[in-house]
Amino acid sequence: MATTTARLLLLLTVAGFCLCHTTGQEAAPPPPPYCGSLRTAVEARNIIGWKTVPPPCAKYVADYITGERYGRDADVVINEAIAYAESLKLSGTGKEIWVFDVDDTALSTVPYQANHGYGVQPFDNQSFLKYVAQGSAPALQSTLQLYRRLLQLGIKPVFLTDRTEDQRTVTTNNLLQQGYCSWEKLVLQPVGLQTTTLAFKTCERQKLVNDGYIIVGNIGDQWNDIRRSPDGCRTFKFPNPMYYVD
């Protein structure tokens, strides 16, 4: 009887555990079902000009970034970019380039975001500058795969970032330490330039074209990194549900 009671207690525990997990009685409430739709709408450029992640979706975005889906979404984009690059017939002139954005495309700001709510807090430039100055941003591994394949293929990387010229040394060292070992150009914004990412990057890509380069690919986590002619023969939107840049 003692054994039977012990089994009963064990089964009650198992059953209770199961029921809690299936009905979610002990877990935090799930995020609103629309958070995934918001993320998709951001990726498809249906939602623009937003300032912060809506607070009800804070946990959703944190879970997305720290879970498996972010990496999987990135892998699918990068695999497509690699397949595209491998399909190209190069001119032999060595003028084909691929434009990379830096923050949250080549290098990750996730260690910074982890301390700032993954986009639910308003952007704070001062603390972000400190993060950049540390020069410790990890590579986004999928992007590094694309970068390495492009070098093998003879397509030259160009980094185009709205980081500023005073961040050239720390950015160079950070890229080198993370495995981005050579590039055709690293283009940064002049200090104090009053413009948008869209205007700055469009203008700089036009200069590249004027210099005879062929932009065969262009990848960034912001639509304003990759849209407006000359955008490149093909563009890729790297996933980012954390913030929007004009």
Added chain:
Amino acid sequence: MATTTARLLLLLTVAGFCLCHTTGQEAAPPPPPYCGSLRTAVEARNIIGWKTVPPPCAKYVADYITGERYGRDADVVINEAIAYAESLKLSGTGKEIWVFDVDDTALSTVPYQANHGYGVQPFDNQSFLKYVAQGSAPALQSTLQLYRRLLQLGIKPVFLTDRTEDQRTVTTNNLLQQGYCSWEKLVLQPVGLQTTTLAFKTCERQKLVNDGYIIVGNIGDQWNDIRRSPDGCRTFKFPNPMYYVD
């Protein structure tokens, strides 16, 4: 003791039920985890030129379309479009228009897709023409909400479709029956025109602009409905994981 044994059996049953549900031993295998990433990549125009849904994702896409997520994704896009339209200051000239694609934007092909694998089968033009000829395509309800709000605001709808001129009557009647009760223009392709959706629609939008219209908005389920200048002041990508149109 009999009561104890009965309780034990009940608990074993509950525990077994729980474990099956938590480990999925009785359920069909889940779709590969990358199917959702593929869908996102299609919406963000990272994957283009594809012919069919990959077979391992057939069930994923069918479940997406017939489940809640498709409607929720559409609602998020449409709510954003309505908010944008409401923010506009109109000129008072009555020249502001909103361009709508027809199939899978204004009217649904889901009843057709249900009999053709939701995109996993290659596109079959003959059977699709029969579906169009029935004139029974239901409205996408979220799009109808946008349409009605635009009429209230004084923004005129223009339907621009790669359906052909010989389908004008059936298309007109289908739109009318589904609640699209008036429009500025319904632009269809000439029969036998050898071109892409992208080229045809870009050219037709240019004609609208030349006629003095202001394209304040443009919505379609294909990127080739909504890209290339004159694309409109703002464009919206309506979700569609089932097929890609050049």
